[in-house]
Amino acid sequence: xxxxxxxxxxxxxxxxxxxxxxxxxxxxxxxxxxxxxxxxxxxxxxxxxxxxxxxxxxxxxxxxxxxxxxxxxxxxxxxxxxxxxxxxxxxxxxxxxxxxxxxxxxxxxxxxxxxxxxxxxxxxxxxxxxxxxxxxxxxxxxxxxxxxxxxxxxxxxxxxxxxxxxxxxxxxxxxxxxxxxxxxxxxxxxxxxxxxxxxxxxxxxxxxxxxxxxxxxxxxxxxxxxxxxxxxxxxxxxxxxxxxxxxxxxxxxxxxxxxxxxxxxxxxxxxxxxxxxxxxxxxxxxxxxxxxxxxxxxxxxxxxxxxxxxxxxxxxxxxxxxxxxxxxxxxxxxxxxxxxxxxxxxxxxxxxxxxxxxxxxxxxxxxxxxxxxxxxxxxxxxxxxxxxxxxxxxxxxxxxxxxxxxxxxxxxxxxxxxxxxxxxxxxxxxxxx
Amino acid sequence: xxxxxxxxxxxxxxxxxxxxxxxxxxxxxxxxxxxxxxxxxxxxxxxxxxxxxxxxxxxxxxxxxxxxxxxxxxxxxxxxxxxxxxxxxxxxxxxxxxxxxxxxxxxxxxxxxxxxxxxxxxxxxxxxxxxxxxxxxxxxxxxxxxxxxxxxxxxxxxxxxxxxxxxxxxxxxxxxxxxxxxxxxxxxxxxxxxxxxxxxxxxxxxxxxxxxxxxxxxxxxxxxxxxxxxxxxxxxxxxxxxxxxxxxxxxxxxxxxxxxxxxxxxxxxxxxxxxxxxxxxxxxxxxxxxxxxxxx
Numbered sequence: 001x002x003x004x005x006x007x008x009x010x011x012x013x014x015x016x017x018x019x020x021x022x023x024x025x026x027x028x029x030x031x032x033x034x035x036x037x038x039x040x041x042x043x044x045x046x047x048x049x050x051x052x053x054x055x056x057x058x059x060x061x062x063x064x065x066x067x068x069x070x071x072x073x074x075x076x077x078x079x080x081x082x083x084x085x086x087x088x089x090x091x092x093x094x095x096x097x098x099x100x101x102x103x104x105x106x107x108x109x110x111x112x113x114x115x116x117x118x119x120x121x122x123x124x125x126x127x128x129x130x131x132x133x134x135x136x137x138x139x140x141x142x143x144x145x146x147x148x149x150x151x152x153x154x155x156x157x158x159x160x161x162x163x164x165x166x167x168x169x170x171x172x173x174x175x176x177x178x179x180x181x182x183x184x185x186x187x188x189x190x191x192x193x194x195x196x197x198x199x200x201x202x203x204x205x206x207x208x209x210x211x212x213x214x215x216x217x218x219x220x221x222x223x224x225x226x227x228x229x230x231x232x233x234x235x236x237x238x239x240x241x242x243x244x245x246x247x248x249x250x251x252x253x254x255x256x257x258x259x260x261x262x263x264x265x266x267x268x269x270x271x272x273x274x275x276x277x278x279x280x281x282x283x284x285x286x287x288x289x290x291x292x293x294x295x296x297x298x299x300x301x302x303x304x305x306x307x308x309x310x311x312x313x314x315x316x317x318x319x320x321x322x323x324x325x326x327x328x329x330x331x332x333x334x335x336x337x338x339x340x341x342x343x344x345x346x347x348x349x350x351x352x353x354x355x356x357x358x359x360x361x362x363x364x365x366x367x368x369x370x371x372x373x374x375x376x377x378x379x380x381x382x383x384x385x386x387x388x389x390x391x392x393x394x395x396x397x398x399x400x401x402x403x404x405x406x407x408x409x410x411x412x413x414x415x416x417x418x419x420x421x422x423x424x425x426x427x428x429x430x431x432x433x
Numbered sequence: 434x435x436x437x438x439x440x441x442x443x444x445x446x447x448x449x450x451x452x453x454x455x456x457x458x459x460x461x462x463x464x465x466x467x468x469x470x471x472x473x474x475x476x477x478x479x480x481x482x483x484x485x486x487x488x489x490x491x492x493x494x495x496x497x498x499x500x501x502x503x504x505x506x507x508x509x510x511x512x513x514x515x516x517x518x519x520x521x522x523x524x525x526x527x528x529x530x531x532x533x534x535x536x537x538x539x540x541x542x543x544x545x546x547x548x549x550x551x552x553x554x555x556x557x558x559x560x561x562x563x564x565x566x567x568x569x570x571x572x573x574x575x576x577x578x579x580x581x582x583x584x585x586x587x588x589x590x591x592x593x594x595x596x597x598x599x600x601x602x603x604x605x606x607x608x609x610x611x612x613x614x615x616x617x618x619x620x621x622x623x624x625x626x627x628x629x630x631x632x633x634x635x636x637x638x639x640x641x642x643x644x645x646x647x648x649x650x651x652x653x654x655x656x657x658x659x660x661x662x663x664x665x666x667x668x669x670x671x672x673x674x675x676x677x678x679x680x681x682x683x684x685x686x687x688x689x690x691x692x693x694x695x696x697x698x699x700x701x702x703x704x705x706x707x708x709x710x711x712x713x714x715x716x717x718x719x720x721x722x723x724x725x726x727x728x729x
Contacts, residue, residue, distance in 0.1 A: 019460035026453040033446055036434045071464045078457065124537070184508075186532070287451065290443035319451055322458045329461045336469065342483055342507045344534075410475065413482040 016070070020059050023078050024052035027085060030291060034089050037292045043100060047088060051081050051103065058110050066121065069337070069403040075330045076113075076396045079381035080106045080389065082323070086310050087303060087384055094297040098384050105386040109393030116173070116394045120349070120401025130181045134194055137174035140167045141201050148205065156207040168202060168210045169378075169391040172356060176398065179218060180348035183225040191222075208246060208253060209375030213359050215239055220355045225348055260373035273300045277309040277368055281317065288316030303384040305376060308368045324365065327380075331358045337403045350402040353395045483507065485535045486569075486584035488519065493578060496522050505541070505582070508534040511575065525576025533567075541567040541582060551575050 028048050035044025059073045084106060088099025123129060144167060148155040158165050175198060182191035195218040202211035219239070223232040246253050255270055263271035263278070276299040283289065296302055296310040312320040334354030341347035360380050367374035378388040380395075434442075476482055487502040509518025512529040521530075531551055532544045544564040545551045551558050552574035553565035567573060573580045 016460060016464050019457065019464060022453055022456045022460060026450065026457065029446070029453075030450065033443065036442075037439050038434070038436065040434075071461065071468065075461060288447050290440065290447050291450065293440060293443055315447065315450060315454070319454050322454045325458045326461060329458075329465055333465060336472075340472065344508050410479070410482065413479050 016074075019071075019074055020055065023074060023081075024055055027051045027055065027081050030085050031088070034085075034092065034292050037092055041092065044088070047084065047099070047103060051084060054103075054106065054110070055081060058113075062110075062114070066117065067404050067407040068117070068400050069333070072330065072333055072337075072396060072400060072403070075326050075333075076381060076393065079323075079326065080109065080393070082311070083307065083382035083384070083389070086307060086314065086382070089292045089314065090297050090302065090310060092292060093295070096303075098303050101386070102384055102389070105389045108386065109389045112390045113393040113397035113400065116397025117401045117404065120346070120398055121404050126177075126181050126345070130178055133174050134178045134190075137171045137178065138194075138197060140174075141171045141198055143167055144205055145201065155205045156202075156210070163386075166385070166387040168205075168207055169385075169387040170394075171198065172214075172391050173394045173398065175214060176217070176349055176352040176356065176395070179221050180225075180345055180352055183221055183348055184343070184345035203246075206250065206252070207376075208250070209363060209377040212243075212375070213356060213363065213377065216359055217352055217356050221348055221352050224351045225344065256373050256375075260370065263370070273306065274370060274374055276300070277306050278370060280306075280309045280313040281320075281369075284313035284316050286316050286318055288312070288314050288319065290314065304378055304388075305364065305374065305383070306368060307379055307383050308365050311382075324361075327358070327361045334358075334399055337399055337406065340406050341402055342406065342409050346402045346405055350399055353399045357392070357395060485541065486582055488573065488580040489583055491572075491579045491581050494523055497578065502583075503580075505533065505535075508532075510546075521575060521578055521580075523576055523578045526578065527576075530575055536566075539566045540569075540571075541584070543567055543573065 028051075031044050031048030031051060035041045035048060055074075055077045058077050059070055062068065063070055063073065084099055084102045087102050091097060091099045144156050144158050147158060149157040149159055149164070151157050156166055156168050158167060175195075178194050179191055182188075182194070195214070199211050199214050199218075202208075202214060216239070219232055219235045222228070222235065247257065248254075259266070259271045259274060263274040265271060267275045280294070280296055280299055283294065288294075291314055294313050296313050299306045299309060302310055308320065308323075311323060331354055334350060334357065338347050338350035338354060341350055357380050360377055363372065363375055364377045364379045364383075366372040367377075378385050380392045381389065383389075484504045484506055487504050490497055490499055490501040490503070493499045493501060503519050503521065506518055509532075510529050511517060511519040511521060511526075511531050511533060513522050513526045514520065514528045515522075517529060519533075527546070527549050529546055530549050532546060534542050534544075536542060542564050543551065543553055543558075543566075545558050545560060548560055550560075552572075553567060554571050554573075556565055558565055567582045569582065569584045571582045573582065
């Protein structure tokens with residue numbers, strides 16, 4: 001084995017079998033337990049084998065083909081599988097079929113992640129490709145304006161052949177790619193036009209939570225690439241002004257903020273969801289009511305928005321805090337990848353992915369904990385929803401792609417420095433120090 | 434399983450799940466911390482990590498001396514300010530002067546920022562929307578500074594070397610001064626770098642020799658060593674050797690006294706930096722920047 005390949009292997013890091021095996025043990029025992037509830041559920045037994053196997057494949061077997069970041073993979077897979085577990089446990093209470101569907105979406109998400117890794121890793125020339133992506137994204141995000149379906153006050157769904165899609169979730173990937181490309185090429189106007197168009201379309205669809213995330217991510221990317229505090233400050237002020245305008249212009253925003261300020265005022269109608277969320281978290285206590293027990297399904301939209309409350313009820317608040325810790329580690333890892341990137345496109349891409357995942361987590365968990373008004377954003381990786389899960393795994397794929405490129409660069413540096421140090425040492429110029 | 438039995442098992446299992454979750458979070462944190470530590474250690478072992486090359490100063494001033502190497506990253510800004518990626522505090526260099534970015538196939542792309550001017554391989558670039566590709570060995574003139582690019586990363590990809598360097602390779606590599614003969618290298622730019630370093634040393638020596646140490650002859654009243662003393666009415670300057678063989682110079686008294694001094698070897702001029710050419714380019718640059726392109 002040559003020295004560089006040994007270095008490359010060292011670079012991937014010692015894979016922590018302990019972490020992955022503990023994760024697999026967790027899901028095996030959890031699915032086994034839930035399969036024993038009432039009469040035996042064969043689906044539970046299948047999941048008890050299939051989910052740990054999927055985790056093993058995604059975290060241990062796939063990284064043999066490229067230098068992937070296994071910690072990132074482990075955390076993302078843990079969160080996805082946690083979503084499958086929680087949804088399956090509520091299925092047994094209510095009789096829905098979210099768990100198995102989510103498991104299928106999880107498999108699709110792994111495929112999406114692979115595609116994104118290959119995209120970032122092997123495409124060197126984005127000059128033409130990025131315009132294709134940009135125009136496809138603009139078309140995709142405008143589709144619900146033409147034939148969209150209204151869900152909870154926002155027209156952001158389209159139904160194609162029985163499958164419902166949320167284009168704004170998929171456009172997230174394109175948004176990050178396009179914005180970070182234009183910023184790395186220092187092309188400000190195409191950047192601005194693309195960002196403003198996307199946000200304008202989202203405002204027309206009244207999908208305000210997603211528009212907020214798009215907006216803050218764009219401003220953060222601008223700041224990360226230029227470091228211009230003045231224009232960033234002006235952008236944030238503009239955002240605040242448009243938030244005030246949105247409060248006065250949209251009735252459902254006004255209603256949501258009133259509900260957020262005092263949900264007990266109207267706890268039977270508008271405040272019903274947040275009151276049920278708070279009661280679920282409270283009834284869970286520190287250690288939870290036990291997996292598969294409790295009544296989490298009386299929360300409206302428990303499977304997407306309020307899934308963090310379900311986790312807190314079944315596993316307890318300590319468990320919920322530890323889930324948040326996992327998100328924090330994911331974000332720290334993303335920031336480290338962004339910082340060690342060599343090209344500004346990759347650095348901005350990783351930064352944008354990290355910011356987007358962090359913001360989305362903050363918006364939804366803050367909403368569930370009544371820290372900020374509740375908006376209809378999915379909890380990354382955990383919430384039910386094929387598009388959301390696929391796009392989140394795609395985001396992780398983009399991050400992984402940047403990470404693989406970083407590791408290739410470091411290996412290359414190692415080879416170059418070795419070839420340099422093997423030459424004889426030479427007198428260097430006196431720099432006047 | 435009956436519901437009451439299941440409930441007891443589930444209530445007991447929640448501590449098990451919590452324990453596993455604590456382990457998962459703890460192992461993830463440890464993994465994160467360990468990787469951060471190894472990454473730092475690795476970067477310490479690779480001081481050139483992230484740099485694609487260096488700009489060797491072929492013509493500098495007192496602040497940035499000739500032979501200084503400025504490491505160049507993949508992308509960034511060159512300018513006067515210290516916050517830039519490459520800091521070049523010299524006359525004629527703007528606070529933020531040019532933007533550079535590295536491409537694996539074409540080399541280093543340089544692009545002057547708005548209203549700035551650079552000369553890359555003899556080609557003048559003014560303002561934005563003009564760019565040039567620098568190859569291994571290309572010359573770059575920014576303000577009063579003349580720089581030469583030496584790539585050490587990505588050189589294999591970037592492939593091409595600059596035209597004059599190729600000519601140099603065809604003509605044969607320049608001869609090394611005797612001081613550097615022990616360290617022969619095949620890379621012409623590396624060799625050029627050595628010569629620049631050597632020139633800096635030679636300039637130092639020259640500066641040291643410009644003011645030779647003056648030893649006043651010891652006055653000896655005994656008259657025993659009179660034959661070693663120069664005649665007192667010598668107005669031409671004179672030199673003689675001390676007993677240990679080292680020369681002692683008198684200060685010259687007349688204008689043509691220098692002719693009498695032993696000949697000193699002149700420090701070889703750089704074969705890459707043409708002083709006249711540099712002066713012309715500077716004047717052109719000055720005219721472009723401050724006089725609207727009008728010649729003086």
